[in-house]
Amino acid sequence: MEVKIEDSWKKPLNAIFEKEFFKRLVSFVKYEYQNHLVFPPGKEIFNSFQHCPLDAVKVVILGQDPYHGPGQAHGLSFSVKPGVPFPPSLLNILKEIKADIGTDMPANGDLTRWADQGVFLLNATLTVRANQAGSHQNQGWEDFTDEVIRVISAHREHVVFLLWGSFAQKKAALIDPKKHLILKAPHPSPLSAYRGFFGCRHFSQANEYLVQHGSEPIKW
Secondary structure, eight states: OOOOOOOHHHHHHHHTSSSHHHHEEEEHHHHHHSSSSSSSSSGGHHHHHHHHOOOGGEEEEEEOOOOOOOTTOOOOTTOOOOTTTOOHHHHHHHHHHHHHHHOOOOOSOOHHHTTTEEEEEHHHHHHHTTTTTTTTSSSSHHHHHHHHHHHHHHHSSOOOOEEEEHHHGGGGSSOOOTTTTEEEESSSSTTTTGGTTTTTHHHHHHHHHHHTTOOOOOOO
16 A cells, blocks of 8 residues: 655654554555455545645545445545446535535536645545445554544644534544634434534535635635
8 A cells, every 4th residue: 555645744644654553554455455346446545635735724524434336435535536426425415515505516526626625535444345334444544544633633723624423523532622613413424414414504604714714715
């Protein structure tokens, strides 16, 4: 596994790459890619870091696992490549954006356009075996991505963290609430979206906060 990340991430994360748990994780991931079908493609594991430099992060959207169906995951949480049907959670996110700020449904579910504006689309686990949700959990990815959240909290100011569902909301403990805005809602999956994700208005709230602190709003 080659750790391909944009340069601004390297210095604050270098110490993590040297830790034993990360070396074990790299060995596990290499074995999995050699012996199983694993998503996303290896070169896309760190896509979120490539598209969104640390010093450009404005918003963090935290997912749990990459999509585990063919052709879906490409290293950005909730995102799929052009031509891939919208997964249900992503469809609900886009419906809430339409209801909140009026932006029409896009032609595809590729959220690279968000990442390039400073929306850091991070999954807690960055790889998964095909058709086996959660298959790469508890192998070290969560330790790594927790550290990434801590680094963002420490190195940046006035970032909006969108924490959807109980798993993501537990990560609030890693974030300094005096420096950042933490917004919580139920997960956008069809099982829970009607319990308060719809109507949460996180996208307009995020933009209002960014503008208040001198940043360009996100074109959702």
